[in-house]
Amino acid sequence: MLRQDTTVLEIRTPGRGMTDITGEVRDWVAARGLRQGLLTVFVRHTSASLLVQENADPQVQRDLEHFFSRLVPDGDPMFRHRDEGPDDMPAHVRAALTQTHLGIPLVEGRLALGTWQGIYLWEHRSRPHRREVVLHLIGA
Numbered sequence: 412m413l414r415q416d417t418t419v420l421e422i423r424t425p426g427r428g429m430t431d432i433t434g435e436v437r438d439w440v441a442a443r444g445l446r447q448g449l450l451t452v453f454v455r456h457t458s459a460s461l462l463v464q465e466n467a468d469p470q471v472q473r474d475l476e477h478f479f480s481r482l483v484p485d486g487d488p489m490f491r492h493r494d495e496g497p498d499d500m501p502a503h504v505r506a507a508l509t510q511t512h513l514g515i516p517l518v519e520g521r522l523a524l525g526t527w528q529g530i531y532l533w534e535h536r537s538r539p540h541r542r543e544v545v546l547h548l549i550g551a
Contacts, residue, residue, distance in 0.1 A: 414443075414445060420429050422440070424539055424541075425534075426474070426540075427535060427536060429472045430531060432528070436522070439546055441520070447550050448548055448549050448550015449517065449549055450546065451545075452546055453514065453547070454545075455545060457506055460509035461527050461530070462513075462531045463515070474543060483498045485498045487500075506535055517550055
């Protein structure tokens with residue numbers, strides 16, 4: 412028989428950059444006691460995103476951030492939407508280019524992440540925020 416469960420994680424970000432949420436997600440999944448299934452991770456915001464990314468070398472995160480700062484610079488005059496500052500519209504573009512949800516298989520009670528993979532909330536705004544990440548697990 413299939414079971415399902417949901418929760419909302421509140422993640423406080425320090426500002427632009429990636430916050431590793433793998434541990435919190437893994438702990439919640441383990442407490443559900445399921446062996447096989449699918450975890451959906453969803454961020455409830457339009458200026459933050461989710462990533463499965465390298466968890467061993469922090470230079471990967473810095474390089475991704477540098478790439479996106481070049482691709483979508485703050486204060487670009489092409490953007491008209493600046494209601495919350497020069498990083499407002501660039502944050503929306505960054506979120507549109509990445510992901511707002513992830514699907515991760517659960518195999519033998521564990522998330523099927525690779526050896527060097529972690530789950531990250533990527534804050535695209537320059538100042539700290541409180542973000543909500545919804546977890547939905549279905550399985551047996």
